[in-house]
Amino acid sequence: MTTKQFCIYVENKVGVAPAYEVTEAQIRHAIRVDTIRLDITVRRSDNLDSDRLKQADFFVGSGFDTAVIRRHGDNLRLVHCTSAGIEKYLPLDWLPPGAALTNSSGVHAEKGGTFGAMAVLMLNEGMPRHATNQRHHRWDSALSTGITGKTVLIYGFGSLGEAIAERLRPFGLYIVGVRRSGEPHPLADEMHPPGELRHLLPRVDFLVVSCPLTEATRSLFDEGLLSLLPKGSSLFNIARGPVVDNAALAAALRAGHLAGAIIDVFEHEPLPDTSPWWDVPNLLISPHISCDDAKGYIERCLAIFGANVERLCRGEALRNVVDSEQGY
Incomplete structure (x- = not known):
């Protein structure tokens, strides 16, 4: 031997x-x-x-x-x-x-899947709005609606996207996945290639971004794509900061087009205390801790x-x- x-x-x-x-x-x-x-x-x-x-x-x-x-x-x-x-x-x-x-x-799938499901549930309950209201000492008892039957689009259906989908399925969500091959997946009700994204966004309640950062995905979710989301929808980014256009997302939140967002990743980390992100309304920030145990x-x-x-x-x-x- x-x-x-x-x-x-x-x-x-x-x-x-x-x-x-x-x-x-x-x-x-x-x-x-x-x-x-x-x-x-x-x-x-x-x-x-x-x-x-x-x-x-x-x-x-x-x-x-x-x-x-x-x-x-x-x-x-x-x-x-x-x-x-x-x-x-x-x-x-x-x-x-x-x-x-x-x-x-x-x-990262085990912990990130649980965190991702939690984020979608928090977005459904308006927790980013409640956090903003708390900072402003404002009591707003507007009610949320149930999550069953709502649509979540998971952009990036690798191991992390799969894990999020698996943990969301018991809540009765309709799951739309996007991955490069577009091939069907047992955890998704629909699966599409990236080229069909523009046609999918107008019927989405929750957008989960869980794709790698590549030349094709850098600043992918810009003002144009975010504007295709229905008014009152929400976004969670667990991928990489530059996949989402930060300025466009902040503008959509300030304008009330998006009801809320949860962001775990940023282009420059840690965020400096002077960053405008800290004061964007209806936004929850987690310091890049969603996936690591x-x-x-x-x-x-x-x-x-x-x-x-x-x-x-x-x-x-x-x-x-x-x-x-x-x-x-």
Whole structure:
């Protein structure tokens, strides 16, 4: 039985919260194969060990500087990102020849699905309006209507969109999904390709944005598309901030065209205290916490990495490989 030795370089970004920090013990727990020996280096982003990186077969990190890998990562066979969004790493011209970039897409579904369902229920009950009224010491006892039979459109029906749909289905919503293939899905009453979006928006009560950020989706939901939503409808963005035109969304809320919105993602985070977003009416802000779990998040990310190391050893296709043409 041949034993293989791999060098793994782990970079933890300076200032990362404990829930996102990767340790040597976690790497070893993710790769428990008798025929694999591991030589692991763990560094912070402000404490580069270029010699160790040059020897590494695998790199694990998030928010990393691609120029550093271009300069020192010639021997890398796999770069694994402990997050799902990879738009900041495109194009992939910094990857060594033959190397792959993988992400942690899929690990967010459990918590993000629950958060997404909660957001839609809160929008139905007018909670953003109640929060605005509370800030203004205003008592407004306008009643909401039941959610059964209303229509939710989920733009982006990957693992996160599926999870949201699954948790909403018991509430009797009519679920319309949009994904690139447009192929039917058992969790959606209807499924459409992105090209049909304009025809779908006028009958939507709740719009859930859960797609990747690509060149095709950047500023997709602009003034024109938001104006197609019925007056009194609502929006929840759990994707990436730039997918929704911020100025157009704020204007739609201030004008009363949209009844409410819940936003978990912004182009620039954290939001400065001078941001106008804090004072937009009928808006609830959550600080990019919808999908990440305080316990077990990194372990789930590393499970994908560990499985890919084992697949690589067996000569099998890797999971979660980023396609630079698709942008995710």
